[in-house]
Amino acid sequence: MRKTTFILCVACVLAGLAGAARAAENFDPAALPHDKAALSKLNDEQLRLLRKSVRYCGDFGRTKHSMNFCVTSGLDLDVRQNGSPAIKALHWMLNPINRYDDARAIGTVMKLVK
Numbered sequence: 001m002r003k004t005t006f007i008l009c010v011a012c013v014l015a016g017l018a019g020a021a022r023a024a025e026n027f028d029p030a031a032l033p034h035d036k037a038a039l040s041k042l043n044d045e046q047l048r049l050l051r052k053s054v055r056y057c058g059d060f061g062r063t064k065h066s067m068n069f070c071v072t073s074g075l076d077l078d079v080r081q082n083g084s085p086a087i088k089a090l091h092w093m094l095n096p097i098n099r100y101d102d103a104r105a106i107g108t109v110m111k112l113v114k
Contacts, residue, residue, distance in 0.1 A: 026080075026088075027085070027088040027089050027091075027092045027093075028085055028088075028089060029089050029093060030089075031084075031085035031086045031088070031089040032086060032089040032090060032093065032112060032113060033086060033113075034113050036110060039090075039109060039110065039112075039113060040106060040109075042086055042087060042090050042109075043090065043106060043109045045087055046079075046087055046090055046091055047102055049075055049078050049079065049083075049087075050065070050071070050075050050100065050102050051102055052078070053065075053070075053071045053074035053075040053078065054071055054102065056070075056074055057070035057071045057074060059071050063101055063102050063103035064097070064100065064101045064103075065100040065101070065102070066096050066097055066099070066100040066101070068100075071100060072096075072100055075091075075099075075100065076091075079091045079092075090109065090112070093112050094108070094109070094112070
Protein backbone atom coordinates (compact mmCIF):
# COMPACT_ATOMS: atom_id res chain seq x y z
CA MET A 1 0.00 0.00 0.00
CA ARG A 2 2.80 2.42 0.89
CA LYS A 3 4.63 1.66 -2.33
CA THR A 4 1.48 2.35 -4.38
CA THR A 5 0.88 5.62 -2.55
CA PHE A 6 4.49 6.69 -3.12
CA ILE A 7 4.32 5.87 -6.83
CA LEU A 8 1.04 7.76 -7.14
CA CYS A 9 2.55 10.82 -5.43
CA VAL A 10 5.59 10.79 -7.71
CA ALA A 11 3.35 10.47 -10.78
CA CYS A 12 1.27 13.45 -9.64
CA VAL A 13 4.35 15.60 -9.10
CA LEU A 14 5.77 14.69 -12.51
CA ALA A 15 2.45 15.41 -14.19
CA GLY A 16 2.31 18.81 -12.47
CA LEU A 17 5.83 19.68 -13.58
CA ALA A 18 5.06 18.69 -17.15
CA GLY A 19 1.90 20.81 -17.10
CA ALA A 20 3.78 23.82 -15.77
CA ALA A 21 6.43 23.46 -18.47
CA ARG A 22 3.79 23.34 -21.21
CA ALA A 23 1.97 26.36 -19.78
CA ALA A 24 5.18 28.38 -19.58
CA GLU A 25 5.75 27.93 -23.30
CA ASN A 26 2.37 29.44 -24.16
CA PHE A 27 3.52 33.04 -24.74
CA ASP A 28 4.58 35.23 -27.63
CA PRO A 29 8.04 36.84 -27.21
CA ALA A 30 7.14 39.35 -29.92
CA ALA A 31 4.51 40.84 -27.58
CA LEU A 32 7.28 42.37 -25.47
CA PRO A 33 7.53 46.15 -26.12
CA HIS A 34 10.81 47.49 -27.46
CA ASP A 35 10.83 50.97 -25.94
CA LYS A 36 12.13 51.55 -22.43
CA ALA A 37 9.12 53.49 -21.13
CA ALA A 38 6.63 50.76 -22.05
CA LEU A 39 8.96 48.07 -20.72
CA SER A 40 9.36 49.94 -17.44
CA LYS A 41 5.57 50.21 -17.11
CA LEU A 42 5.23 46.50 -17.85
CA ASN A 43 7.87 45.71 -15.22
CA ASP A 44 5.89 47.74 -12.68
CA GLU A 45 2.75 45.78 -13.55
CA GLN A 46 4.54 42.44 -13.11
CA LEU A 47 5.96 43.61 -9.76
CA ARG A 48 2.45 44.65 -8.68
CA LEU A 49 1.20 41.12 -9.43
CA LEU A 50 4.18 39.65 -7.54
CA ARG A 51 3.57 41.83 -4.49
CA LYS A 52 -0.12 40.88 -4.54
CA SER A 53 0.89 37.22 -4.39
CA VAL A 54 3.42 37.96 -1.62
CA ARG A 55 0.70 39.68 0.45
CA TYR A 56 -1.68 36.79 -0.07
CA CYS A 57 0.94 34.25 1.04
CA GLY A 58 2.35 36.39 3.86
CA ASP A 59 5.98 36.03 2.69
CA PHE A 60 7.12 39.45 3.94
CA GLY A 61 10.55 38.59 5.39
CA ARG A 62 12.52 38.62 2.12
CA THR A 63 12.64 40.06 -1.37
CA LYS A 64 13.47 36.88 -3.31
CA HIS A 65 10.44 34.62 -3.33
CA SER A 66 11.49 31.90 -5.78
CA MET A 67 11.64 29.29 -3.01
CA ASN A 68 8.09 29.97 -1.78
CA PHE A 69 5.67 27.70 -3.62
CA CYS A 70 2.65 29.75 -2.61
CA VAL A 71 4.10 32.93 -4.15
CA THR A 72 5.44 31.35 -7.33
CA SER A 73 2.35 29.30 -8.10
CA GLY A 74 0.02 32.19 -7.23
CA LEU A 75 1.91 34.61 -9.47
CA ASP A 76 2.18 32.13 -12.33
CA LEU A 77 -1.55 31.41 -12.14
CA ASP A 78 -2.40 35.11 -12.03
CA VAL A 79 -0.24 35.80 -15.09
CA ARG A 80 -1.72 32.85 -17.01
CA GLN A 81 -5.32 33.77 -16.24
CA ASN A 82 -5.30 37.57 -16.18
CA GLY A 83 -2.13 38.72 -17.88
CA SER A 84 -1.92 40.50 -21.19
CA PRO A 85 0.27 38.96 -23.91
CA ALA A 86 3.00 41.49 -23.06
CA ILE A 87 2.98 40.67 -19.32
CA LYS A 88 3.07 36.96 -20.14
CA ALA A 89 6.08 37.50 -22.40
CA LEU A 90 7.92 39.52 -19.75
CA HIS A 91 7.07 37.09 -16.97
CA TRP A 92 8.17 33.95 -18.78
CA MET A 93 11.26 35.51 -20.39
CA LEU A 94 12.72 36.51 -17.02
CA ASN A 95 14.76 33.80 -15.34
CA PRO A 96 13.13 32.46 -12.16
CA ILE A 97 15.56 34.20 -9.82
CA ASN A 98 14.55 37.61 -11.20
CA ARG A 99 10.94 36.69 -11.97
CA TYR A 100 10.10 36.31 -8.28
CA ASP A 101 12.39 39.07 -6.92
CA ASP A 102 10.44 42.17 -5.92
CA ALA A 103 13.63 44.23 -5.55
CA ARG A 104 15.13 43.43 -8.95
CA ALA A 105 16.93 46.13 -10.89
CA ILE A 106 15.23 47.57 -13.97
CA GLY A 107 18.41 46.76 -15.92
CA THR A 108 17.53 43.08 -15.64
CA VAL A 109 14.36 43.71 -17.59
CA MET A 110 16.01 46.07 -20.11
CA LYS A 111 18.43 43.28 -21.11
CA LEU A 112 15.49 41.37 -22.59
CA VAL A 113 15.16 43.76 -25.52
CA LYS A 114 17.85 44.58 -28.01
